[in-house]
Amino acid sequence: MGQVLLLGLIQAGIYALFAVGIVFVYRATRVLTFAGGEIGTASLYVAALVSTRAGLPWGVGALAAVTSAVLLGAAFEFLLVRRAVDADPVVLSILTVGLALTLLSVETLAFGSSPQGLAPPFRGGVELAGIVLSPTMIASLVVAAALGLGLQSALRRTDFGLGILAAAEDPAAVRLVGVPLARIRLVVWSASAGPAAVAALLVEPTVGFVTPGYASTLYLGGLVAAVLGGLTSLSGAVIGAVVLGLTESVAQRLFGDAGIPNLNYVVDLMLLLLALVGRNALPGLVAWIYPPPPAAPTSTPVAEEIPA
Amino acid sequence: MTAVSLPAVLAGRPGVPRVVVALLLAAVLPPLAGATPLLSEPHALLLTGACVTAMAALSLNLLLGYAGQVSLGQYAFVGVGAFTTGIVTGVADLRLPWLLGLLASAVVGAGLAFLVGLPALRLRGLYLAVVTIAVAYAASESLFRIDAIGGGSAGKVVPRPYVGDTALASNASILAIGLVLLVLLWRADVNLTRSRLGRALRVIKADESVAASFGVDVARYKLLAFSLSGAIAGIAGCLNGTAYGTVTGAGYGYAQSLALLVVVVVGGLGSRGGVVAAAFVVTLYPEVLLSIVGDGIRGVDLVINGVVLMAVVAFQPRGYAGAMADARERRRARQGGEPPLPPTRPSLPDLGRPSGMPTPRRIHRGEPVLHGSGISVAFGGLQAVDGAGLRVDRGTIAALMGPNGAGKTTLFNALTGALTPDAGTVHFLGEDVSSLAAHRRAARGMGRTFQLIGLAKAETVYENLLIAQHLAAPYGVAAALTTLGSRAWERDLRDRADATMDGLGFGRYRDTPVGRLSHGQQRIVEIGCALVTSPELLMLDEPSAGMSPAAAEDLASTLIDIRDTLGRTILLIEHNIPLVLATADELYVMDAGRVIADGEPLEVVGRPEVVRAYLGQEVSA
Numbered sequence: 014m015g016q017v018l019l020l021g022l023i024q025a026g027i028y029a030l031f032a033v034g035i036v037f038v039y040r041a042t043r044v045l046t047f048a049g050g051e052i053g054t055a056s057l058y059v060a061a062l063v064s065t066r067a068g069l070p071w072g073v074g075a076l077a078a079v080t081s082a083v084l085l086g087a088a089f090e091f092l093l094v095r096r097a098v099d100a101d102p103v104v105l106s107i108l109t110v111g112l113a114l115t116l117l118s119v120e121t122l123a124f125g126s127s128p129q130g131l132a133p134p135f136r137g138g139v140e141l142a143g144i145v146l147s148p149t150m151i152a153s154l155v156v157a158a159a160l161g162l163g164l165q166s167a168l169r170r171t172d173f174g175l176g177i178l179a180a181a182e183d184p185a186a187v188r189l190v191g192v193p194l195a196r197i198r199l200v201v202w203s204a205s206a207g208p209a210a211v212a213a214l215l216v217e218p219t220v221g222f223v224t225p226g227y228a229s230t231l232y233l234g235g236l237v238a239a240v241l242g243g244l245t246s247l248s249g250a251v252i253g254a255v256v257l258g259l260t261e262s263v264a265q266r267l268f269g270d271a272g273i274p275n276l277n278y279v280v281d282l283m284l285l286l287l288a289l290v291g292r293n294a295l296p297g298l299v300a301w302i303y304p305p306p307p308a309a310p311t312s313t314p315v316a317e318e319i320p321a
Numbered sequence: 322m323t324a325v326s327l328p329a330v331l332a333g334r335p336g337v338p339r340v341v342v343a344l345l346l347a348a349v350l351p352p353l354a355g356a357t358p359l360l361s362e363p364h365a366l367l368l369t370g371a372c373v374t375a376m377a378a379l380s381l382n383l384l385l386g387y388a389g390q391v392s393l394g395q396y397a398f399v400g401v402g403a404f405t406t407g408i409v410t411g412v413a414d415l416r417l418p419w420l421l422g423l424l425a426s427a428v429v430g431a432g433l434a435f436l437v438g439l440p441a442l443r444l445r446g447l448y449l450a451v452v453t454i455a456v457a458y459a460a461s462e463s464l465f466r467i468d469a470i471g472g473g474s475a476g477k478v479v480p481r482p483y484v485g486d487t488a489l490a491s492n493a494s495i496l497a498i499g500l501v502l503l504v505l506l507w508r509a510d511v512n513l514t515r516s517r518l519g520r521a522l523r524v525i526k527a528d529e530s531v532a533a534s535f536g537v538d539v540a541r542y543k544l545l546a547f548s549l550s551g552a553i554a555g556i557a558g559c560l561n562g563t564a565y566g567t568v569t570g571a572g573y574g575y576a577q578s579l580a581l582l583v584v585v586v587v588g589g590l591g592s593r594g595g596v597v598a599a600a601f602v603v604t605l606y607p608e609v610l611l612s613i614v615g616d617g618i619r620g621v622d623l624v625i626n627g628v629v630l631m632a633v634v635a636f637q638p639r640g641y642a643g644a645m646a647d648a649r650e651r652r653r654a655r656q657g658g659e660p661p662l663p664p665t666r667p668s669l670p671d672l673g674r675p676s677g678m679p680t681p682r683r684i685h686r687g688e689p690v691l692h693g694s695g696i697s698v699a700f701g702g703l704q705a706v707d708g709a710g711l712r713v714d715r716g717t718i719a720a721l722m723g724p725n726g727a728g729k730t731t732l733f734n735a736l737t738g739a740l741t742p743d744a745g746t747v748h749f750l751g752e753d754v755s756s757l758a759a760h761r762r763a764a765r766g767m768g769r770t771f772q773l774i775g776l777a778k779a780e781t782v783y784e785n786l787l788i789a790q791h792l793a794a795p796y797g798v799a800a801a802l803t804t805l806g807s808r809a810w811e812r813d814l815r816d817r818a819d820a821t822m823d824g825l826g827f828g829r830y831r832d833t834p835v836g837r838l839s840h841g842q843q844r845i846v847e848i849g850c851a852l853v854t855s856p857e858l859l860m861l862d863e864p865s866a867g868m869s870p871a872a873a874e875d876l877a878s879t880l881i882d883i884r885d886t887l888g889r890t891i892l893l894i895e896h897n898i899p900l901v902l903a904t905a906d907e908l909y910v911m912d913a914g915r916v917i918a919d920g921e922p923l924e925v926v927g928r929p930e931v932v933r934a935y936l937g938q939e940v941s942a
Contacts, residue, residue: 115627289440
């Protein structure tokens with residue numbers, strides 16, 4: 014049983030890292046981004062180039078990976094999001110799908126589908142309940158929780174963070190009071206790419222190699238965890254990831270030999286549907302567990318109009 | 322006119338793309354005449370693949386282009402169709418007909434979409450996108466790989482259809498089937514967009530609150546759109562499985578679903594012709610490139626697709642079809658031709674209650690049309706409405722005034738059912754409607770307009786008047802897709818829309834998008850939308866806001882017409898005191914969530930508590 018829990022927590026750490034990035038972008042822009050997995054994978058290729066091909070230390074490669082991810086996020090905002098900024102969040106979400114597709118096909122074109130290796134940062138590890146825990150496994154959940162809490166307090170406690178939250182609520186009003194909207198968007202899109210790169214770097218030693226699109230499947234876990242956590246709560250995202258990781262691990266133990274390949278995807282879908290059913294059927298209970306997301310703007314006004 | 326007959330469709334009836342018809346004839350005629358087919362077998366297979374993409378694109382366009390809901394796992398439903406066909410037609414010894422497989426594909430596709438969409442579509446936002454990604458992975462990586470479904474590592478075999486005892490062995494014959502299916506789906510899509518179903522989906526995409534105010538059950542229609550989309554995707558899958566003969570999960574993954582998104586966005590969301598054209602282009606151009614440039618180009622097409630998707634979203638979000646529409650618009654603008662000046666107002670037509678809507682309940686003389694009492698609404702700590710109530714008698718105009726923040730609109734929303742009050746009851750025509758949703762109250766004869774205009778701005782005046790009659794023509798999905806049994810309804814709807822438009826003097830603006838009209842004109846169109854179903858009670862939220870004094874005078878005479886000529890009852894929120902005094906029979910004044918005065922308008926506006934509410938202090942007489 015200890016082994017099942019441990020495996021679940023390791024998986025949860027990976028999901029949590031992706032989920033934190035997803036929720037951060039969602040809170041800041043109301044856009045659900047589908048590009049994080051590919052941003053992570055692309056930055057890993059950068060790390061592989063720097064560390065494996067050029068022979069530099071792991072830390073240099075990791076730094077290069079995170080830097081390139083942040084630059085990629087900034088370029089994405091500057092070249093594309095900026096043009097479509099008044100569009101519906103749905104349209105901007107499709108834009109992130111475009112980025113994911115482009116990165117995926119560029120990876121395939123440049124590196125082929127043969128796996129690239131990246132030496133792990135640390136040797137050895139701790140043995141617990143029959144599993145050898147590598148330092149990166151332990152790091153992922155810790156880093157995810159730290160990132161989640163850090164971002165949460167940065168959003169709530171700093172002026173810039175509050176500006177980000179306000180910009181998501183009502184961009185027009187925020188522009189009027191002089192908040193630099195363009196800079197906020199640039200910071201949000203570039204900063205959100207960072208956790209994706211960190212997530213990919215911490216997963217890689219567990220998987221052992223990089224192939225095009227390999228982080229996409231893990232990113233699905235991040236999306237599900239973010240929804241489980243209510244989509245607007247950074248700490249909820251981490252909790253959602255733990256729930257998801259443990260459920261997958263327990264389901265694998267119980268039904269692993271029932272002849273269903275890749276059982277975890279079915280578990281993801283079931284858990285997601287259950288969570289949505291819960292949000293529909295038990296709004297009171299769920300509102301207590303998850304704080305409800307801010308209501309979408311409607312055309313039924315509550316405030317009165319100022320007479321001429 | 323009769324239902325669409327196949328020969329009529331094949332003869333190239335308006336709306337069916339000639340290219341598709343020409344391809345169909347090229348595929349079918351030579352073999353029938355005993356000649357060699359014009360298309361080689363590999364080419365026929367390739368074109369069949371393009372047909373599959375086109376059908377899948379129609380399915381995603383229905384969901385994303387019409388209803389505005391994102392699916393990132395559409396190919397899972399295509400896969401479901403392919404495996405279902407394999408399973409159904411392959412049942413040992415029975416050799417079930419292929420058509421049964423086709424039917425089963427549509428049914429299973431729709432059923433799966435329904436189940437998955439049921440929890441996701443009741444919520445606003447992008448939940449469906451996440452759920453459909455999960456479906457994409459669960460289907461292609463897991464469920465389709467279960468031996469019982471996917472037939473093991475070799476994949477599921479889909480037998481060719483039989484005609485009598487001969488199997489249709491040639492790819493050209495499957496292409497012919499594919500083209501016929503594509504034409505039929507195209508036709509159904511045309512019918513859908515012209516039906517109440519298509520109008521409901523468009524208004525949901527534009528604004529869900531507006532949709533609800535027109536009586537559209539938003540959650541139900543989103544689910545319907547997704548189920549239909551699942552059915553069409555299932556049909557596409559049936560064709561794909563049949564064409565290739567073996568089905569494996571790898572062909573129906575997340576990657577394929579994303580590629581389909583490229584097709585639909587590039588072709589133009591909501592444009593049938595655009596997405597079908599894009600389906601053919603996106604499927605065929607990599608093959609053309611390969612044959613010209615050679616193997617070195619392999620993989621580049623995927624990069625091109627990704628970059629084009631981003632560029633289209635950022636620079637021309639309406640895709641190819643949108644670019645064409647903009648070009649047409651510029652040409653028209655160059656030729657000059659702003660809409661003409663507003664005409665004078667003819668008299669309103671007395672339209673009866675539409676036959677599709679329940680006749681409003683009859684009430685006794687002296688019984689109020691609308692009676693709300695003890696209504697309280699709190700937003701967090703703010704008590705917006707605090708035990709307010711009012712009654713409106715038949716054939717009168719009642720007005721509701723009050724300073725900003727008095728809670729007038731909130732009370733209005735509680736009366737119409739747009740929000741649920743914490744306490745209080747609402748009786749409409751003698752019936753307790755307190756627990757009914759907004760669209761059910763609308764169906765009972767409660768028409769309303771919004772403070773901020775509640776119209777689909779991108780649609781024309783005429784379209785809005787049709788959307789407003791959503792509840793007046795209650796024909797079903799089958800009628801919407803085939804036009805069988807919907808024509809008489811639609812004729813009636815159009816007549817009523819025309820009569821209302823002419824009655825309000827808006828005939829010349831028939832095809833003008835509402836967003837281009839002046840604020841005051843939009844108000845009149847909104848009142849027209851409320852009037853077109855001939856409701857018993859009209860509830861207007863600040864109808865004169867943003868109007869010039871002359872336009873407000875015109876409005877006053879329209880309101881008086883509605884009361885005196887048509888015998889309808891009106892409740893309006895208004896700040897414009899001359900308008901209130903000119904029209905209202907009864908005036909209610911609200912302040913801080915309570916009704917502080919009511920009675921004869923001229924007398925009420927002079928009361929000290931009313932003056933105090935507006936000016937904030939006692940004014941000595």
